[in-house]
Amino acid sequence: MVAEPMSTQPRRDWMDLSSPRPPQERTETSAVSREASRAFAARSGLVTGLARIRSGAARAGNAAAGHLQPVLSVAAAPLRRAAPAWQGAAGRVGAHPLVSRAGEAAKRAGALPWGRALLLAGLGVLGLSALFLAWCAATLPPVSGTPPTPRTLTVQAQDGTPIARRDVARGRAIPLASVSRPMIQAFLAAQDPWFEDGYRLDAAGLAAVIRRSFRDTISDGPRAGGPRLTQRLVRRDIIGTAPGEARSIADRVREAMLVLWLSARESDAQILARALALAPFGPGLVGVDAAARTLFGKEAGDLGTAEAAYLAGLTLAPDLRPDRDVTAIRALGRSVLDGMVMRGKLSAAESAEAGRALDGLSPTGTTPVTRSGFPDLVLAEAAGRLGPDAPREAILRTTLDRDLQAMAEVAVDRRLDAAGRGGTRAGLLVLGPDGSVQAVVAGGTPLADTPEARRAASASLRHLGRDGRPVYDRLVAGPVPAAARRTALLTLLAGLARPPEGAEDPASRDGLFVGPVGDLLVGTYLSGPTAENGAGDGPEALFQDLAAQVAKARPAPVAEAREAARDTARDTGSTGRGASRPAWQNPGERQQAASLRGVPRVIDTGRLRLDGQSVRLAGVEGQGGTLAREFRQYLRRREVTCQPAGGADLYRCRAGDQDLSEVVLFNGAGRAAPGAPPDLQAAEANAKARKAGVWQ
Structure with a gap:
């Protein structure tokens, strides 16, 4: 076998460090070396600076330790004296059988396949629980309690007399x-x-x-x-x-x-x-x-x-x-x-x-008014208008008539005295034409918070001021149909007449009576173990007592008209002419006396076209242009009911429960005509104060 010679040819070209390099490469290498030298010098300076800082900090720490050593020695003396006791306690705890059993159980759990994971999970739960307890302790409320914000709410009668106060206060x-x-x-x-x-x-x-x-x-x-x-x-x-x-x-x-x-x-x-x-x-x-x-x-x-x-x-x-x-x-x-x-x-x-x-x-x-719960119902109704932030001071004016309220209280006291007051309860409620409360006396329990009571409170709220500025102002409310008003009165009266909780119910002698007094609707009740002339006579006598007081204090317009008619008939009969013959009537006037109903067309803010004839809003001098277009947009094909107001084409019109004459003047869309009623003049004054419409 002939051995092949070993090849000394390298598989790749290696760089020969001793071999000469081109000038350009030498220049680049020199630049790199200079950059590396500068970087090394910078690092060396940084290291030296950090070393100096550490040595200075060490010297300062040694000096501070030298100064604090006596103080720490004094403070640590009690701990050193207590150390043997702690060690003894720790030894006793460690020697307790339960501790040793817990340690053995932990070792056995750690030897299981999932033991360590379970131990870690348990330790995590314990840590989270400790954090939760620390968070609860850090967020504890003050033991002195949270002081409430002082607030005063005043409920007034129609003439501005306070009838109830609701304060938020905290004592010393x-x-x-x-x-x-x-x-x-x-x-x-x-x-x-x-x-x-x-x-x-x-x-x-x-x-x-x-x-x-x-x-x-x-x-x-x-x-x-x-x-x-x-x-x-x-x-x-x-x-x-x-x-x-x-x-x-x-x-x-x-x-x-x-x-x-x-x-x-x-x-x-x-x-x-x-x-x-x-x-x-x-x-x-x-x-x-x-x-x-x-x-x-x-x-x-x-x-x-x-x-x-x-x-x-x-x-x-x-x-x-x-x-x-x-x-x-x-x-x-x-x-x-x-x-x-x-x-x-x-x-x-x-x-x-x-x-x-x-x-x-x-x-x-x-007072009988506060015991009736009427002020609280009005406050609940006004809460939405007051806004989410509680005011420091608010004033609510209602429709309660102080004179009528005094008459109602006198009438109730008379009936209670006549009945002997031995467990007898009596009450009285007066509603106006718009369903508002004019007077109330509660002898049983307060008015319940029912839909009927809320509607009566809403109709009773006339003015609302918050922190010195007006928030809500309604001078009049729309009339309520007689049947609806009577139903609401009976519902409210039944709530007032119910016996207090826990009291014996003398329902066998209860009686209610409802009847009109002029344009007011009055309801009375009387309940108790004794009553004069049987059940029902007492409430009617209470009603008659109030009606007599009202007739004496302020005679109704209807009574005055009847008295004038009787005087005219007596004078006519003395001349020998037929007193019973009715006067001749003009057909045109009879036609004007009829009420109108329908969807109107707006001519201006003071005139409408309804049922083919022109209708003038009573007490309003209308305006055209933009204000008329806004009035048309306000009506939006709503049905309007108009009642004659004395002139040939003069009417008081309503859309729902809103008087259109008042709406126009309240929004500044017209001016009050000479001789306008006081309520319309007040609406115009309100628009002037707000600089609304023509008063801008």
Whole structure:
């Protein structure tokens, strides 16, 4: 075999470093080398600077440590003394059989195929739980509660006289020594009769607090390891959870934290003083200080037993209005008196005496109007016009006639006196032609929030001002058909006449009566164990009493016309002419007296074409052009009803419940004619004030 010579030919060309390179390549290499040198120098400088900074920081740290060494030694001395105890405790915990079993279980779980994953998942859950608890603790509300924004709502009668006030106020946080003893005992009887029983925050107490925090209701029975008054204080007054409102897990955890914190940090007297300062005593009224001064004009330290029972009853149902739901609050106050007797803080004789005082007790400002609930219905109707942001001050003017209201109250008092007032209830309601409330006296329960009551409240609202500026102004409302008005009156009257909850129903002697008094519709009721001349006579007598007062105070136009007709007939009969012969009538005038109905065509803002004839809007001097086109757009083929207004072609026309003359003048689309009625002149003045239409 002949060996083949090994080939020394390389498979690729290798660069010979010693071989000469072209000048251009040498130049490029030199430039690269210079750049690399500069970069290296820069890095070297940076490294040197960082080294100097580190050495300076080390020297500064050593100097600071030298200065702080004595302070740290003093601070660490207690920790060093406690270290043996900690080590001993850690040793005892580590030697506990449960700890060793847990460690062995963890080792066995880690040896399983999925054991480590399960351990990691458990540790993750524990970490997330710790983060959640830390977040709940960081977002705890202040224990002093959130102060409400002060607000005052005033409801006025037709002449601007205030008839009801609704304030949002919070009283001062006063010490327990500044609260009268009856008020403290009544509050405890209402909220937590077992508050003064001792308890401990041991393992059972902690478990009870946590368990009750996760329940939706607070037990009314004896406490079993958890303070019920503290829990109600935290849930209702500090966190602000309304009864029946859904609560999140975070809210339940925060409640448990706050209950435990207050129970550990504050005494029973401090917790009770805080509860009295944050308890609601009706809508918008927070704290016993504000309640005592607003409702009874007294300081909290001067409250008697009956007044304390009334206020404590309010805390059991804070949605009740103190000057409206008087009967219901008195019933709650009597249950509070029974609770005081049960706790041994009041004798039976003292409870009976306080009960008699409670039966005649009413807060300051309570009137038949406030007890009827009419102001609250008007406020509910005006809430949408006030806007989402609550105003600091609002004024609502209604159609309530003070003179007519006084007559109604006098008539009701007379009938109650005649019936002996022994369990007798009487009430009266007067509606205007537009369905608005002119007078109301409630002897049973307040007006219910029904569609009929809402419509009456809407028709009764005339003016609404918010923070000094007008928001809503309606001078008149459209008339309501007689049948619809009578149905609404009967519905409202039935609500007023229903007996209070829990009272014995004397329905066998109830009676209602409805009838007109001029252009007003009056409804009365009288119920009780005794009535004169059988059921039904009492309500009719009440109606006749009011009708007589109205006729005496302001004679109706119809009565005046009948009296004039009788005088004319008497004078005619004295001359020998036939007094019963009717006067001759002009056919044209009879045709004008008929009402018109249909879809009109707009000529200008003061004239319409309806049923082939020209119709002039009473009290309006019309305008053409853009304003007439806007008026045409407003009507948009709506049906119009026109009633004669005295002239040849003069009418008062309505589209729905809106008077077109008032609409035109209110929008500044015309001017008031000479001699226009006061309501139309007021609409023109409103347009002038707003610089609307022709008044721009």
